[in-house]
Amino acid sequence: MEFSEHIKTANVEDVELRQPLHPPSRGTLCITGHHLLFSDREVGSSRHVLLLLRNIDAIEKRIAASSGTITIKCKDLRVLQLDIPGMEQCLNIAHSIETLSSLDNVSEMYPFFYRPIDLSLQDQWDLSSxxxxxxxxxxxxxxxxxxxxxxxxxxxxxxxxxxxxxxxxxxxxxxxxxxxxxxxxxxxxxxxxxxxxxxxxxxxxxxxxxxxxxxxxxxxxxxxxxxxxxxxxxxxxxxxxxxxxxxxxxxxxxxxxxxxxxxxxxxxxxxxxxxxxxxxxxxxxxxxxxxxxxxxxxxxxxxxxxxxxxxxxxxxxxxxxxxxxxxxxxxxxxxxxxxxxxxxxxxxxxxxxxxxxxxxxxxxxxxxxxxxxxxxxxxxxxxxxxxxxxxxxxxxxxxxxxxxxxxxxxxxxxxxxxxxxxxxxxxxxxxxxxxxxxxxxxxxxxxxxxxxxxxxxxxxxxxxxxxxxxxxxxxxxxxxxxxxxxxxxxxxxxxxxxxxxxTPQARHLEEVQEEIRNMVIEWVKAAQGDGAMVQ
Incomplete structure (x- = not known):
């Protein structure tokens, strides 16, 4: 099977993305066999969202005369909203997401296509047998x-x-x-x-x-x-x-x-x-x-x-x-x-x-x-x-x-x-x-x-x-x-x-925990350095 069979519209310009903890942004939406990619078109912005389609649990769509809105609910509990110009484009994107996110053929899933440069398939797969x-x-x-x-x-x-x-x-x-x-x-x-x-x-x-x-x-x-x-x-x-x-x-x-x-x-x-x-x-x-x-x-x-x-x-x-x-x-x-x-x-x-x-x-x-x-x-x-x-x-x-x-x-x-x-x-x-x-x-x-x-x-x-x-x-x-x-x-x-x-509250808590973590790491390094000097 070719993933392209399920992608009637691969790119859409002028899409507005709303996501938790970020202000709304406008840019280009791309759909591939395994991912949804959004790139902010603002000059100088490097912000983008790469979402694995298998992470999508459900989608909801609302269609108007000349546009549509797709709400994406993810398995990691994120909820994203895409405002897409053009009714047909919105329906095409929604159909592609629904189909590609629910493919159940294991050999077509993304892990079989994921090839990071610092890992080799020749490595032992299990930690231990x-x-x-x-x-x-x-x-x-x-x-x-x-x-x-x-x-x-x-x-x-x-x-x-x-x-x-x-x-x-x-x-x-x-x-x-x-x-x-x-x-x-x-x-x-x-x-x-x-x-x-x-x-x-x-x-x-x-x-x-x-x-x-x-x-x-x-x-x-x-x-x-x-x-x-x-x-x-x-x-x-x-x-x-x-x-x-x-x-x-x-x-x-x-x-x-x-x-x-x-x-x-x-x-x-x-x-x-x-x-x-x-x-x-x-x-x-x-x-x-x-x-x-x-x-x-x-x-x-x-x-x-x-x-x-x-x-x-x-x-x-x-x-x-x-x-x-x-x-x-x-x-x-x-x-x-x-x-x-x-x-x-x-x-x-x-x-x-x-x-x-x-x-x-x-x-x-x-x-x-x-x-x-x-x-x-x-x-x-x-x-x-x-x-x-x-x-x-x-x-x-x-x-x-x-x-x-x-x-x-x-x-x-x-x-x-x-x-x-x-x-x-x-x-x-x-x-x-x-x-x-x-x-x-x-x-x-x-x-x-x-x-x-x-x-x-x-x-x-x-x-x-x-x-x-x-x-x-x-x-x-x-x-x-x-x-x-x-x-x-x-x-x-x-x-x-x-x-x-x-939620903003959880994000603030996460930032505080990360700051505490960094402080502890620095303290441990300093303590180890002092110990080495004493020896």
Whole structure:
């Protein structure tokens, strides 16, 4: 397909652009296969706007006799307005934007065309593979092994080719256990706690069904996890009622009588459509220009977004307590094991493990727990909060993760080695990116569609020296202690940097934070210089 087929009008002169935080400007509008480009025509002005079409969530158009207005609502929550002379030109531009912003052929997306001069496609795509991760964790080798049972993705389409499992469990047992778990997602290790040797496992729900089916191989696998220990915990991200309903449709839970030593804990977490509608309501509240505080607070509360943040942090805290304080291993799952399970396992690791709190350690954690572990980014992030399309599988689970991490960052400003700017960058990139990291729904799709060969890895981009300096936290002081978040309502705040990022108040706050950051960096440099002189 040629992108030109969808571009009836490529350039329009005398377009007026209105955008947040800037005065209206007049200039030339250009549309390409992947971008919308606006150039200010004012003499001496170098201002321009380059917008990736994949960032557009919805457009609205108003047509008059001789002109038209297009309102563009972006996935990063920006709202732009274009006043275009000529009714036909306006309709053509609107049609092109609608078509090109919703193309779903992965190989036609911009990451396959993005070629920065300082990056090479010959570079390793991942920061680390499951094999490398296992080799580095030498303390695992006595009790755990690396299995390549899924090397052709036939056992579990959403798992990577290699996974870490108990040493005593052979591949035939894993294959049978996989058939007993939804989507083939049998229990695999995602975290080993060095302090006490306990682990966190991830999986999907068991397919016990109404007849209470059993799988001895699955039982054997989980028994091997707690071998030598008195018990383990299963953190189920569904309510008791939801679990019983799941049984009636073929799903289910691990019964006490079959899984000896495992204690099940229920912590209901919303997902899917409920979470997506919560985001929509929150963004609507943030766009309320009535300046009525009571109304705004009511809308904020009705969105229930901060309730979802609170639940996620408290569930992650429970998981971390089971491992860190109680000294027991844990298995976490809900339904498919591709959303809430990844959310709380990631947060629990940040709470407990200092190596996950460095800039590089955090990016490796995201790669391991989300990209390699099979979070369906393509489905979940197809639309954001403005889209008029009927919701299918969209859900802002990754955005909820970033919000929870921001709450941690705010409560422990010196404990995390990265800045809020990194979280904001990730919140934008997950919906539209120059890189291929968040394309597709799992590792198998990325390999079959050539993503790893034909695009660049976002995490490697973020670790380049210039980017690394910008996204590092100058106040970072490593600590071996766990960082336990407060989940009291008064301890949680709206993430203004993201949800109010296009308002003057947020921009002023951003400028102040950047000034403080620069002052801290200069102070650190000066202190290091004085120390060198003393020596």
């Amino acid at each position: 499951p094999e490398e991760h296992y080799r580095q964790k030498t303390e695992l080798h006595e009790m755990w092994r690396l299995s390549t049972v899924n090397n052709d993705y036939s056992v579990c389409p959403s798992y990577p080719p290699a996974v870490i499992v108990p040493q005593s469990i052979d591949d035939d047992t894993l294959k049978k256990a996989a058939k007993f778990r939804q989507g083939g997602r049998f229990p695999v290790l995602c975290y080993y706690h060095r302090k006490n040797g306990m682990v966190i496992m991830r999986s999907s729900q068991p397919l016990t069904g109404a007849n209470r089916k059993r799988c001895k191989e699955d039982e054997l696998l989980l028994q091997a996890v707690i071998d030598g220990s008195d018990k383990g915990y299963i953190i189920d991200t569904r309510s008791s009622q939801q679990v019983q309903q799941a049984r009636m449709t073929g799903g289910g839970f691990e019964s006490k009588s079959c899984y000896i030593g495992w204690k099940r804990l229920h912590k209901q977490m919303e997902r899917g459509k409920v979470l997506q509608e919560s985001l929509i309501k929150l963004v609507e509240a943030c766009g309320d220009e009535s300046h009525n505080m009571d109304r705004w607070l009511s809308k904020l509360e009705n969105s229930k977004w901060l309730s979802h943040v609170q639940t996620a942090l408290s569930t992650a805290g429970l998981l971390a307590e089971c491992v860190e304080r109680d000294g027991h291993s844990a298995l976490v799952h809900g339904y498919e094991g591709t959303d809430c399970s990844l959310l709380i396992s990631t947060l629990a690791q940040l709470i407990m493990d200092p190596s996950c709190r460095t800039l590089e350690g955090f990016l490796r954690l995201l790669e391991r727990e989300w990209v390699q572990a099979g979070h369906p980014f393509q489905q979940r992030c197809a639309h954001s909060a403005f889209s008029h399309a009927r919701l299918h599988q969209e859900s802002p689970v990754f955005l909820l993760l970033l919000d929870c991490i921001w709450q941690l960052w705010r409560q422990f400003p010196c404990a995390l080695g990265f800045s809020e700017a990194l979280l904001l960058r990730l919140a934008t990139e997950v919906y539209s990116s120059d890189c291929g990291t968040f394309l597709c729904n799992n590792d198998q799709e990325r390999c079959s569609l050539g993503v790893k060969k034909g695009t660049h890895c976002l995490f490697r981009v973020l670790l380049r020296p210039t980017e690394r300096n910008y996204y590092s936290n100058p106040l970072y002081e490593p600590t071996e202690l766990a960082i336990w978040p407060s989940v009291h309502p008064q301890s949680l705040q709206l993430w203004r940097g993201f949800f109010l990022r296009w």
